[in-house]
Amino acid sequence: xxxxxxxxxxxxxxxxxxxxxxxxxxxxxxxxxxxxxxxxxxxxxxxxxxxxxxxxxxxxxxxxxxxxxxxxxxxxxxxxxxxxxxxxxxxxxxxxxxxxxxxxxxxxxxxxxxxxxxxxxxxxxxxxxxxxxxxxxxxxxxxxxxxxxxxxxxxxxxxxxxxxx
Amino acid sequence: xxxxxxxxxxxxxxxxxxxxxxxxxxxxxxxxxxxxxxxxxxxxxxxxxxxxxxxxxxxxxxxxxxxxxxxxxxxxxxxxxxxxxxxxxxxxxxxxxxxxxxxxxxxxxxxxxxxxxxxxxxxxxxxxxxxxxxxxxxxxxxxxxxxxxxxxxxxxxxxxxxxxxxxxxxxxxxxxxxxxxxxxxxxxxxxxxxxxxxxxxxxxxxxxxxxxxxxxxxxxxxxxxxxxxxxxxxxxxxxxxxxxxx
Numbered sequence: 001x002x003x004x005x006x007x008x009x010x011x012x013x014x015x016x017x018x019x020x021x022x023x024x025x026x027x028x029x030x031x032x033x034x035x036x037x038x039x040x041x042x043x044x045x046x047x048x049x050x051x052x053x054x055x056x057x058x059x060x061x062x063x064x065x066x067x068x069x070x071x072x073x074x075x076x077x078x079x080x081x082x083x084x085x086x087x088x089x090x091x092x093x094x095x096x097x098x099x100x101x102x103x104x105x106x107x108x109x110x111x112x113x114x115x116x117x118x119x120x121x122x123x124x125x126x127x128x129x130x131x132x133x134x135x136x137x138x139x140x141x142x143x144x145x146x147x148x149x150x151x152x153x154x155x156x157x158x159x160x161x162x163x164x165x
Numbered sequence: 166x167x168x169x170x171x172x173x174x175x176x177x178x179x180x181x182x183x184x185x186x187x188x189x190x191x192x193x194x195x196x197x198x199x200x201x202x203x204x205x206x207x208x209x210x211x212x213x214x215x216x217x218x219x220x221x222x223x224x225x226x227x228x229x230x231x232x233x234x235x236x237x238x239x240x241x242x243x244x245x246x247x248x249x250x251x252x253x254x255x256x257x258x259x260x261x262x263x264x265x266x267x268x269x270x271x272x273x274x275x276x277x278x279x280x281x282x283x284x285x286x287x288x289x290x291x292x293x294x295x296x297x298x299x300x301x302x303x304x305x306x307x308x309x310x311x312x313x314x315x316x317x318x319x320x321x322x323x324x325x326x327x328x329x330x331x332x333x334x335x336x337x338x339x340x341x342x343x344x345x346x347x348x349x350x351x352x353x354x355x356x357x358x359x360x361x362x363x364x365x366x367x368x369x370x371x372x373x374x375x376x377x378x379x380x381x382x383x384x385x386x387x388x389x390x391x392x393x394x395x396x397x398x399x400x401x402x403x404x405x406x407x408x409x410x411x
Contacts, residue, residue, distance in 0.1 A: 063253035066214050067267035067319060068242040077266055081257050158299065 001043035007104050009036040014108040033105035041098050048090050052083035085155060092148040096141045113137070167191055168213070168323060168354065172222035173232075174378075175208055182208045184378030185222065190356065192322075195349055197357045197365040197386075200375035201401060206358035207250070209375070210325040213356065214247045226323075243271060246316030247325040250332050252308045254300040260287070260311050261296045264318045272319065279318075286314045290344055306337030313344050324348065326357045330364075342368075362405055366390050374398045 001009070013036035018027035025031065056079050064074040106115035117133035168190040175183040182205045190196050198206045211217040213224060215231065215238040224232040231241045255263050264286070265279035274282070287293045290310050300308055309329055316324060326345065330338045342364055348355065349368055359365050365372055365386065372389040374382045374397070382395040393399050 059249065059251060059253045060255065062211075062216050063249065063255070065238075066216060066242055066247045067315070068239045068271040069267060070239055073270050077270065078255055082255075085257065 001040050002047070006037070006040050006101055007107070009040050010104055010108060012036070013039075014105070029108045030105070030110040033108050033110060037098065037101060037105065041094060041101075044094055045091065048087050048094065049083065052087035053079055055086055056082045088152065089148060092145060096144060099140060099144075100137065167225075167227060168356075169225040169228075170209075170213070170222070171225070173209075173212060173219050173224060174221040175205075175212055175217060175219050181378050183212065183219075186378070186380060188373070188380060190323075190354060193352045193354055194370045195355045195357065195368055196371045196373060197359055197369040198373050198375055199359065199362065199365055199389075199401070200381075201404075204375040205378050206375055207327050210247060210327045210356060210358055213323075214245050214325055215241055216247070239271070243319055244321055245323045245325065246319055246321035247327060248309070248312050248316050248329050250328040252300070252305070252312045252332070254308055254312055254315070256300050259297050259299055260292070260303075263300070263311060264315045267315075268318055282318050283314075286318055287311075290314060290347075304337060305333045306340045309333065309337075309341045310344055313341075313348075317348075321353070323354045323356065326355060326359070328358050328360060330359070330361055360405075362390070362402075374401065376401070 010033050014029045014033040017032045017035075018029060021027075060078055060082065061074055064078040065071075069077065102112055103114040106112050111119070113133045113136055117129035120129035121127060168188075170186050170188040173183050173186040174181070182203075186205075186209060188196075198209060200206055208217060212219050212232075218234075219232050222232075223230050226241065226244065230236075231238075255266070258266065261280065261283050264283040265276070268274045268279035268282060269276060284293060284296060287296055290313070292307065292310055292314065295303060295307060295311070300311070303311065309332075313326075313329070329345075330341050333341065338361070342361070345355070345357070345364075345368060357365065357369070367386075369386050371383060372386050373380045374389060374393070374395065376395075376397045382389065382393060382398045389398065390402065393402060
């Protein structure tokens with residue numbers, strides 16, 4: 001999934017699957033374009049999680065198993081909580097780029113912000129709609145990143161005594 | 166309760182770490198393992214806790230072979246606790262949760278019972294103020310004492326202490342060793358891998374010197390430290406004496 005550009009998956013799945021002659025509503029490019037995005041990003045995110053799980057030191061697993069916890073209990077209570085905390089920032093990056101890559105789906109038909117802005121630009125011969133589209137994107141991404149920073153700072157403050165600045 | 170190791174062998178790749186260890190430990194006995202780095206002390210303890218599968222031989226607890234292949238290690242680990250050199254507390258959990266996790270998940274005690282056990286043990290070792298702290302907020306000595314409490318909370322019959330003071334600043338070693346001294350009085354069986362020769366001499370009922378993956382010499386602390394017979398033991402003790410650790 002990760003070896004092929006996102007745009008190509010959107011074309012392949014978004015045009016290809018409805019092309020086999022499905023009935024409405026299963027021939028919608030919006031549906032299949034979204035599925036293409038979900039599949040590619042699913043692959044990216046799985047990789048981030050894998051790296052997060054690997055980054056938890058083996059000694060944590062040893063400590064947990066030595067107390068008699070099973071493999072799955074160790075994963076659930078010891079490894080995953082630490083891994084998830086570590087992968088939140090990279091996951092936020094992925095969320096932000098996913099949110100931006102939604103614009104790619106417009107290439108196979110559905111009208112989203114970018115495409116609508118293009119239409120309005122053509123209508124009024126004025127670039128302001130693009131600026132408006134950019135602002136709408138920023139209105140979503142900036143609070144997202146700020147929230148992540150806040151969550152991380154809170155966690156760090158709670159669990160550690162001193163903080164190097 | 167008796168722990169018995171019969172011809173235990175363990176290799177990592179080509180390197181033989183345990184070359185046929187034979188050992189019997191009686192209930193309530195405190196046995197120390199000394200020897201140079203890489204002599205197999207840590208591996209021996211990890212094998213007893215089944216964290217490392219052994220290549221050959223057998224380990225018996227109460228005459229029951231715990232090392233057999235395919236056996237569920239979890240019930241055994243409830244009876245054998247281990248404390249690690251690097252503490253290995255769970256950094257995302259409070260001290261309380263570190264201690265109660267296994268109590269609630271493995272032996273299925275209620276949250277109240279588990280809390281009760283945690284606070285009384287912490288009190289016993291003077292850590293009751295730290296119950297809601299996180300590991301990173303504690304000193305190394307406090308962390309290691311919490312790690313000991315975490316292992317003790319499961320009421321193990323055998324406690325394995327794997328160089329528990331090696332990662333500590335010298336002035337913090339004492340408080341951790343005090344905990345072990347108190348435990349000796351409680352009658353728990355302890356296997357201790359250590360570089361603290363004075364401590365091994367003081368606390369042990371028996372000292373084993375490991376060399377080349379074998380118990381090269383064993384005996385009472387007085388015998389090993391004052392009257393070693395094996396040439397390698399003598400050399401080792403001379404070397405540690407030279408750096409002032411005896």
